[in-house]
Amino acid sequence: MQHVCIIGGGFMGAALAKYFLNAHVKVSLFEEFTTRRQELMADKTFQEVHFIERIEECKEVDFIIEAITENLQAKQQLFETIDDYFPASTTFCTNTSSYLISSIVENVKNKERVIGTHFFSPAHITPLVEVVPSAFTNSNHIQKTMTFLQSIDKKPVLLKKEIQGFVANRLQSALSREAMSLVQNGIVSTEELDFIAKWSLGVRLANTGPLEQRDINGLDTHMAIVKYVYPTLENGTEPLPIHEQLMTNKRFGMKTNRGFYDWSKTDKKQYLADKEKVLLNIINAVSAQDEEVGK
Known part of the structure; x- marks a missing residue:
């Protein structure tokens, strides 16, 4: 053992x-x-x-x-x-x-x-x-x-070599930076941003990775999109003001009952337990799908 x-x-x-x-x-x-x-x-x-x-x-x-x-x-x-x-x-x-x-x-x-x-x-x-x-x-x-x-x-x-944040957290950091920027600039609310992410990228990423999706959509199509969109993406190298303000106000998220959301009236233990059940169902579904296609 x-x-x-x-x-x-x-x-x-x-x-x-x-x-x-x-x-x-x-x-x-x-x-x-x-x-x-x-x-x-x-x-x-x-x-x-x-x-x-x-x-x-x-x-x-x-x-x-x-x-x-x-x-x-x-x-x-x-x-x-x-x-x-x-x-x-x-x-x-x-x-x-x-x-x-x-x-x-x-x-x-x-x-x-x-x-x-x-x-x-x-x-x-x-x-x-x-x-x-x-x-x-x-x-x-x-x-x-x-x-x-x-x-x-x-x-x-x-990983073939080390890099700050490794792979998953670099992907997550890029996504969360753009998400905060969109909320900060008044494009969308916090709730709407998360709703969009869950019901588009979220459900798709559980089944198809971002590079595989580019192949499915067509790299020529993606090239046309990125030439237009890349120049407008958030590219700040420092924490965004919206994030800094939350830190100043000691709104660290669930642990302090306030972050982007108000958690003060939430049964946090039950909420996280429910999230874990959903996550486990997703993992089981993705595993079954990978076995079916031979991945």
Whole structure:
């Protein structure tokens, strides 16, 4: 049985623990905040997790999976600190969603065993994992990571080189920047923007990728469109004013009850549970379709 040690018991770390347990993987978990650790320990979902109070207590582990806050300095310090705790055979995975792996391992002695494994939220449901090696990552650790993820029914994609934000978040960032710009410029309301995205791109992307769709529509047709539209697209290199204003007003989204939407009267736990059910249905439908067409 494979043994993973998750560092960080927040939203992502807890979801990963849940998934690994269901995949019959032995799970140890380090969460530095006592209140959060006790909260997880009291949850029956995690009764098979081995909770540790010091990272070095994790013995005979195949993978260390870092799931701490998205802060470059914190991740750098963590990997530098634990580098001597584990043998060279232990693979170190960072769940960063944006930072270059080479930047994270800047001061790590054994850089060759660190690799990016970008899981997507909700991690206990969403299949894709972007596997991102740096120029230092050893091929044995790359293959070990890919084999492990495939064995637990994740869908890993190995990127050929590292880049800020990897692939999915670069696509998402481009889309969200244009979405904010359209709302900011009074073209459409927040609700209308999301409605359009869900009922056009959303349903189509679950079945057909953007480049495949270009082939289906015709690249000549697409060329005529982009020559006309590209010059008008949002191309700012700084956060947009609409985003900055939300930050200034401490409207961080669901976590503070206000963002683009008012979440104060929403049963958030039930809302997200309902979303997960829909997502699972979509995943099952897409998987069945891929099997039918032989993808």
